[in-house]
Amino acid sequence: MSSNQSALPVIIVLTPLLTSFVLPVLGWWRRAAVFPTALAALAVSFGASLAAAHRVSTHGPIRYYMGGWEPPWGIELHIDGLSALMLFLIGFVTVVVGVYSKRSVLREIPSREVPFYSVYLLLVGGLAGLVSTADMFNLYVFLEIVSLTSYALVSIGGGPAVVSAFRYVILGTVGAAFYLLSVAYLYSVTGTLNMADLATILPALYDSNAVLVGFAFFVIGMSIKMALFPMHAWLPGAYSNAPSAVSALIAGTTTKVAAYVLIRVMFFVFEPSFSIEQIPVTALLAWMGAIAMVLGSVMAIAQTNLKRMLAYSSVAQIGYIVLGVGLANTAGFTGSVLHLVNHAVMKGGLFLVAGAIVYQTGTRDIRQFARLSVTMPWTAAAFTTFAFAMIGIPPTGGFFSKLYLILGAIDAGQWVFVFVIVLSSVLALAYLMNVIRYMYFATPASPEPPADLRKPEPGQPLPASMLVPMLVTAVGIVLLGLFNGEIVARFIDPVIPASLVR
Numbered sequence: 046m047s048s049n050q051s052a053l054p055v056i057i058v059l060t061p062l063l064t065s066f067v068l069p070v071l072g073w074w075r076r077a078a079v080f081p082t083a084l085a086a087l088a089v090s091f092g093a094s095l096a097a098a099h100r101v102s103t104h105g106p107i108r109y110y111m112g113g114w115e116p117p118w119g120i121e122l123h124i125d126g127l128s129a130l131m132l133f134l135i136g137f138v139t140v141v142v143g144v145y146s147k148r149s150v151l152r153e154i155p156s157r158e159v160p161f162y163s164v165y166l167l168l169v170g171g172l173a174g175l176v177s178t179a180d181m182f183n184l185y186v187f188l189e190i191v192s193l194t195s196y197a198l199v200s201i202g203g204g205p206a207v208v209s210a211f212r213y214v215i216l217g218t219v220g221a222a223f224y225l226l227s228v229a230y231l232y233s234v235t236g237t238l239n240m241a242d243l244a245t246i247l248p249a250l251y252d253s254n255a256v257l258v259g260f261a262f263f264v265i266g267m268s269i270k271m272a273l274f275p276m277h278a279w280l281p282g283a284y285s286n287a288p289s290a291v292s293a294l295i296a297g298t299t300t301k302v303a304a305y306v307l308i309r310v311m312f313f314v315f316e317p318s319f320s321i322e323q324i325p326v327t328a329l330l331a332w333m334g335a336i337a338m339v340l341g342s343v344m345a346i347a348q349t350n351l352k353r354m355l356a357y358s359s360v361a362q363i364g365y366i367v368l369g370v371g372l373a374n375t376a377g378f379t380g381s382v383l384h385l386v387n388h389a390v391m392k393g394g395l396f397l398v399a400g401a402i403v404y405q406t407g408t409r410d411i412r413q414f415a416r417l418s419v420t421m422p423w424t425a426a427a428f429t430t431f432a433f434a435m436i437g438i439p440p441t442g443g444f445f446s447k448l449y450l451i452l453g454a455i456d457a458g459q460w461v462f463v464f465v466i467v468l469s470s471v472l473a474l475a476y477l478m479n480v481i482r483y484m485y486f487a488t489p490a491s492p493e494p495p496a497d498l499r500k501p502e503p504g505q506p507l508p509a510s511m512l513v514p515m516l517v518t519a520v521g522i523v524l525l526g527l528f529n530g531e532i533v534a535r536f537i538d539p540v541i542p543a544s545l546v547r
Contacts, residue, residue, distance in 0.1 A: 051100065054107065064083065091137065091140050148508045149288070153202065171187045185225055202287055224270075244313065270303035289396065307367075330371035334366070339364075345476045372457050376449050416488070425481075
């Protein structure tokens with residue numbers, strides 16, 4: 046292999062994929078070995094992601110040619126600064142949730158741990174493939190792997206989760222169909238599926254109706270996949286009714302990877318000028334993101350179910366990411382990517398907290414959280430840390446990504462978006478501080494909250510396997526703030542398209 050090639054991409058993708066097919070057989074032979082085997086596969090993939098991130102930051106992008114066939118004839122796995130950052134994020138979230146999931150799965154979906162971890166690893170492999178691939182059709186294959194496994198993981202909880210999963214299937218299939226049609230249109234006029242080839246060929250074809258329609262279908266499809274308002278109808282039910290570990294997993298990964306795909310194709314396969322000047326997609330996305338930020342926050346305020354509140358909050362936070370894309374300048378791009386990373390960590394962490402509260406108390410009703418800071422002090426502290434990040438209080442990561450977005454809005458002369466960012470942060474303060482008020486200051490209204498799930502024996506502490514991942518994630522969102530400059534300099538600045546530097 047040449048100096049710019051490495052087997053790391055294929056290790057990251059294939060380790061969880063192949064292990065997912067081993068787990069059902071292993072579960073039939075020795076059920077107790079399923080969890081440690083799954084965790085080992087996640088750790089190997091995460092370790093390879095760390096190695097890839099280090100190599101990219103020191104030696105530049107790395108590649109792997111599947112079967113030794115060079116593109117455009119073969120399929121290429123390509124990792125640059127942006128995809129290295131995403132692979133690190135996927136690895137971190139999936140390992141943390143994997144550790145956390147053991148006791149949560151045994152409580153919420155007993156006797157289903159074998160199919161759970163098999164599908165879990167299949168999802169992780171699909172996510173890694175989405176981020177690593179440099180082929181548009183291969184991206185569709187991984188997109189479908191992620192979608193199908195997400196549907197299965199949501200529905201595995203039974204009851205209302207099955208209905209939510211069905212809604213997810215319907216809308217997700219529509220999104221995938223739009224993406225596949227987009228690929229077909231682009232292939233029909235370029236004759237290639239390799240992203241680098243497309244980036245070279247497409248500029249001469251920007252006036253083609255097939256290219257215009259293909260790009261429009263792509264944006265619509267990915268907007269559905271990332272739950273951009275008003276195409277978000279699948280998200281609240283999927284996040285709130287899924288098992289706790291599944292909520293944390295998909296909230297921290299799937300919509301963020303969809304946002305990554307939107308950024309990758311809009312700014313790297315197509316030239317930024319195409320969606321900025323030729324067709325005003327960026328302006329439309331900016332306004333859709335701004336509306337999502339406000340309406341998602343308003344809907345979150347109206348909720349009393351913690352998981353549903355966090356789900357609507359995700360709709361708002363996706364708006365921040367899309368707003369940065371729509372601003373289409375250096376600060377906006379940086380804020381969008383940085384908020385994507387921050388939101389994956391803080392929202393995944395918040396759903397870990399929600400799952401811990403359900404595990405200990407059996408309720409999701411915020412009004413029943415009175416004095417939770419006394420009975421679950423570390424859980425309440427973790428929630429407070431994540432809440433500060435969501436609001437944008439320094440030194441958490443959320444502050445810095447919002448700061449970049451504000452700077453991007455100022456650079457674009459869009460003061461209305463500055464107002465929307467501040468307004469959405471104030472609304473986030475309202476619904477998150479309401480939870481903190483109940484946790485720390487409210488008096489219990491009744492001696493026994495209504496139970497949604499079976500409760501542990503009185504006095505039993507939260508298992509360390511659930512507490513430690515929450516605390517690690519809370520520390521992680523603070524470290525993302527403290528080292529945001531290093532992240533931007535090593536992974537984001539080197540990949541910013543030259544035409545956005547203005």
